[in-house]
Amino acid sequence: MEKKELLYEGKAKKVYTTEDPDVLIVSYKDDATAFNGLKKGTIVGKGAINNRMTNYIFKKLEEKGVPTHLVEELNDRETAVKKVEIVPLEVIIRNFSAGSFAKKMGMEEGIKFLQPTLEFSYKNDDLGDPFINRYYALALGLATQEEIDAITKYAFQVNEVMQEYFASLNIELIDFKIEFGRYHGQIILADEVSPDTCRLWDKDTHEKLDKDRFRRDLGNVEDAYQEVFRRLGIDK
Ligand code: ADP
Ligand code: UDP
Numbered sequence: 001m002e003k004k005e006l007l008y009e010g011k012a013k014k015v016y017t018t019e020d021p022d023v024l025i026v027s028y029k030d031d032a033t034a035f036n037g038l039k040k041g042t043i044v045g046k047g048a049i050n051n052r053m054t055n056y057i058f059k060k061l062e063e064k065g066v067p068t069h070l071v072e073e074l075n076d077r078e079t080a081v082k083k084v085e086i087v088p089l090e091v092i093i094r095n096f097s098a099g100s101f102a103k104k105m106g107m108e109e110g111i112k113f114l115q116p117t118l119e120f121s122y123k124n125d126d127l128g129d130p131f132i133n134r135y136y137a138l139a140l141g142l143a144t145q146e147e148i149d150a151i152t153k154y155a156f157q158v159n160e161v162m163q164e165y166f167a168s169l170n171i172e173l174i175d176f177k178i179e180f181g182r183y184h185g186q187i188i189l190a191d192e193v194s195p196d197t198c199r200l201w202d203k204d205t206h207e208k209l210d211k212d213r214f215r216r217d218l219g220n221v222e223d224a225y226q227e228v229f230r231r232l233g234i235d236k
Contacts, residue, residue, distance in 0.1 A: 001025065001072070001080050011037060012050070012196060023071055024083045026051075032196070034215040036128050043214060043221050048076040049229045050194035055079055056234050057162065057193050064161050066154050067188040069181065084181025084190050087143050090121040090129055091151060093159045094175035098199050099212075101175070110174070110206060116159055118152060123179070150187040151180050158189065166200065169231040171209065174199035195225050 003016035003025050014027040028047035033040050051073070058068040071080040094101055097111040120137060121129040137143050143151070158178060166173045176198035179191035191197075195210040202209060209224045229235060 001074060003027075003078075013192075018080070022083055023080050025074065025078055025080055027078045028192075032211070032214050032221075034211070036125060039215070041214060043225060045222060046196070046225055049225045050192055050196055051077050051079055052234055053194050053229060053232060054192040056232060057165070058189065060165060061158060061161055061189065064157065066157050066161070067186065069183070069188055069190040081190070082181075082183050082188065084183045084188060086123070086179055086181045086190060087147060087151065087187070088123040089132075089137060089142060089151070090123050090177050090179060091155045092119045092121065092175060092177050093117065093155055094119075095159070095163065096172070096174045096199075098174045110201070116156065118155055147180075147182075147187055154180070154187065154189060158193075162193070162198075167203070169228075170203045171228070171231065172201045172203050172206075174201055195228050200228060 001018055004019060005017045006014060007017050007024065008015040011033045012029055012031060014029065016025040016027065018025055028051040030042050030044055030047045032043045032046065055070055055073045058070040062068055062070065069081040069084055071082060073079050094117045095113060097105065097107045098109045102109045120132050120134065122132045122142065123129060134148050137148060138145060155178060163173045176193060178189060178193065180187050181190040198210060199212060200209045201207065208218060209228050212218065213221045213224050
């Protein structure tokens with residue numbers, strides 16, 4: 001599979017067309033951004049880790065019945081994926097208070113919820129990905145009721161699978177963001193799951209093993225990504 005044309009360059013990945021109109025190649029970069037692009041940097045080795053971690057977890061999710069865009073890992077940084085029309089909703093699941101939730105609710109971080117939460121942001125960089133609910137999404141035609149139902153079902157399923165899997169690595173899955181797309185009329189999981197898009201804490205020490213180390217200048221950013229990758233046990 002060969003890259004043809006650069007279709008889109010985002011903050012963390014480049015997306016290329018291929019000779020197959022149904023298949024794209026995503027290429028993961030080491031670039032890191034936070035606060036809607038205001039903070040920029042590099043996390044050496046991140047692209048390969050996020051690529052391989054996403055593919056490893058997407059395979060597990062497929063086995064558990066969650067359809068994903070994964071076609072084939074091509075190399076450390078590049079993966080062939082099904083070309084979808086991205087549903088412009090960032091789907092955020094939380095198991096513990098953290099980040100914007102903790103701030104909004106005046107809570108400290110790390111409080112376990114009675115049950116997981118789900119929220120949507122409208123995927124729009126110019127507006128800073130504002131929080132919206134399903135009625136906004138329906139009113140604005142961002143997704144249909146059936147699509148939102150499928151997205152909600154899959155998102156909680158992804159949480160179940162990932163929570164259990166990370167627990168086996170002594171990692172607490174605090175929260176995460178996922179994106180879905182339309183592929184021949186079906187909703188499938190797209191984009192990535194990585195320390196860029198998940199909050200991952202060591203279960204014993206509560207050490208942060210994710211992008212908050214970059215966002216909050218906590219140091220040892222590369223080490224945290226490497227540590228998650230090491231625990232996954234997928235390095236050859
Ligand atoms: P951003 O656009 O937020 O800067 P990235 O740098 O990760 O993010 O860019 C990747 C882009 O590709 C995102 O806009 C994402 O929604 C999109 N994308 C992810 N998977 C697919 C797919 N299978 N088909 C089409 N687009 C995808
Ligand atoms: N997240 C993400 N991309 C975004 C916004 C959030 O991947 O554009 C992830 C983030 O890494 C965290 C979860 O979604 O795991 C919840 O983020 P939150 O709403 O608390 O926002 P933040 O504090 O990161 O601004």
